[in-house]
Amino acid sequence: MFDNQLEQPTNKLADQAAASADSVIKSTQRVANDTLDHLANTVHGLRAQAAPLLNRASEQASALLQQSKEAVQDSSAKVKAQAQRASDSTLNYIKDEPVKAVLIAAVIGAGLAALVHLAGRSRDDI
Numbered sequence: 061m062f063d064n065q066l067e068q069p070t071n072k073l074a075d076q077a078a079a080s081a082d083s084v085i086k087s088t089q090r091v092a093n094d095t096l097d098h099l100a101n102t103v104h105g106l107r108a109q110a111a112p113l114l115n116r117a118s119e120q121a122s123a124l125l126q127q128s129k130e131a132v133q134d135s136s137a138k139v140k141a142q143a144q145r146a147s148d149s150t151l152n153y154i155k156d157e158p159v160k161a162v163l164i165a166a167v168i169g170a171g172l173a174a175l176v177h178l179a180g181r182s183r184d185d186i
Contacts, residue, residue, distance in 0.1 A: 154161040
């Protein structure tokens with residue numbers, strides 16, 4: 061009978077401890093679920109905010125690419141025009157001064173030949 065009397069309070073304490081533990085587990089689960097819901101809402105909000113920013117960055121990159129393309133085309137056209145003017149100027153000079161043009165070309169050719177000859181000799185010396 062003494063054992064039975066001791067078992068009752070022990071069982072009651074065990075039941076109370078189990079109920080307490082169950083309550084703590086349920087409370088922890090609620091807090092965890094609330095935290096996860098809050099996190100999911102935050103991520104969804106951030107995603108909604110990021111989409112317009114990414115779209116605007118993409119549009120700005122496209123505009124910058126278009127501006128760069130136009131600048132390269134413009135620069136290319138300017139270089140082409142300058143080269144054409146230089147070519148026309150050279151042709152006009154040759155037409156107006158053929159003897160001087162031939163003499164200048166001969167001097168430049170002789171200078172280049174001398175440089176090539178010197179460069180070849182310095183390689184042979186090594």
